[in-house]
Amino acid sequence: MNNQPPYYYETEVDWINGRTCTLGAPGMPDIEITPPPEFQGAVGSWTPEHLFVASVSSCYVTTFLAIAELSKLEFAAISCGATGTLEKLEGSGFQVTEITLRPTLVLHHIRDLERAGRILEKAERNCLISKSIKTVVRLKPQIESIEVAAEIEDPVIVS
Numbered sequence: 001m002n003n004q005p006p007y008y009y010e011t012e013v014d015w016i017n018g019r020t021c022t023l024g025a026p027g028m029p030d031i032e033i034t035p036p037p038e039f040q041g042a043v044g045s046w047t048p049e050h051l052f053v054a055s056v057s058s059c060y061v062t063t064f065l066a067i068a069e070l071s072k073l074e075f076a077a078i079s080c081g082a083t084g085t086l087e088k089l090e091g092s093g094f095q096v097t098e099i100t101l102r103p104t105l106v107l108h109h110i111r112d113l114e115r116a117g118r119i120l121e122k123a124e125r126n127c128l129i130s131k132s133i134k135t136v137v138r139l140k141p142q143i144e145s146i147e148v149a150a151e152i153e154d155p156v157i158v159s
């Protein structure tokens with residue numbers, strides 16, 4: 001039995017206008033997001049697709065950092081490019097079908113080459129975002145009406 005309590009991560013997306021929204025989380029700066037230009041979004045804005053790919057690559061790097069620290073691997077730098085492939089699948093619609101991670105690791109010592117390769121692979125196997133991307137998404141909608149809110153704000157009192 002697992003005695004580890006779950007962790008919760010909250011975000012909030014608020015519509016600005018058109019297809020533009022802000023994405024925020026408690027204690028963090030907001031970022032503007034739109035669909036990609038190929039789906040009538042703005043050029044140069046963060047998109048859900050970019051954030052999805054970025055969540056995998058950033059989790060991969062932070063997982064590597066944790067494993068490297070525990071393994072006492074000395075390195076000078078790490079960076080990781082990533083490319084997500086979005087395809088339209090018959091019967092499923094659009095789906096990110098693949099994410100390619102391209103980590104670049106700079107070592108202090110050539111003697112660590114083989115061990116570093118194993119740690120890079122272990123980070124990929126243990127990246128919690130990569131392991132979670134087929135996560136069940138639950139929808140709990142809340143629908144409000146401006147009309148109802150206006151009526152509640154100015155109640156008529158009959159005595």
